[in-house]
Amino acid sequence: VTAETREAAFRLLCLNHTFTSYISALGAHREKLSNPDVLGLLDDAVCYVDDALHHQPEDEQRVHQALEGLKQRVQSLETRPDSKEPLVVQQIGLLIALLPEIGRLQRQISPPISTLITQP
Numbered sequence: 001v002t003a004e005t006r007e008a009a010f011r012l013l014c015l016n017h018t019f020t021s022y023i024s025a026l027g028a029h030r031e032k033l034s035n036p037d038v039l040g041l042l043d044d045a046v047c048y049v050d051d052a053l054h055h056q057p058e059d060e061q062r063v064h065q066a067l068e069g070l071k072q073r074v075q076s077l078e079t080r081p082d083s084k085e086p087l088v089v090q091q092i093g094l095l096i097a098l099l100p101e102i103g104r105l106q107r108q109i110s111p112p113i114s115t116l117i118t119q120p
Contacts, residue, residue, distance in 0.1 A: 005109055012105040015098055022095045029091075031084045038085050041073055045092045052099040053106075063103075070096050 033039055048066050055063050074093040079085035 008105050008108045012102065012109065015102050015105065019095065019098050019102065022091050022098075026088060026091045029084050029087050033083075033085065033088065035079065035083075035085055037077055038079065038088060041070070041077060041092060042088065044073075045070060045096060048096060049099065052096075052103055055103075057107075064100075067096060067100065 033042075048063075048070055051059075051066065052063050071093070074089055074096070077089055079089055
């Protein structure tokens with residue numbers, strides 16, 4: 001294992017900790033949300049997170065476009081300041097902002113799947 005790989009693995013560990021903290025903050029500020037735009041954004045963000053962490057290299061462009069779309073929605077979404085909506089939207093923005101670097105680091109430290117498959 002090279003020093004570069006160790007550095008990337010440590011950075012990934014730190015980002016995963018930050019990512020988990022953002023998810024925890026979402027859970028800590030639970031209240032019933034009724035804004036359909038916020039609920040839709042939250043639902044789409046969950047799907048994007050799953051997709052971004054598990055996509056194939058050939059899907060990189062599609063995942064990037066989905067990220068840009070979510071970022072625009074986060075920035076333009078109008079929330080009620082007297083509710084937890086602004087905090088939820090902020091946490092969603094923070095979560096999705098970490099995903100490109102998390103994905104890059106995962107690819108950097110993981111060998112390609114083809115090297116893990118043994119030929120008969």
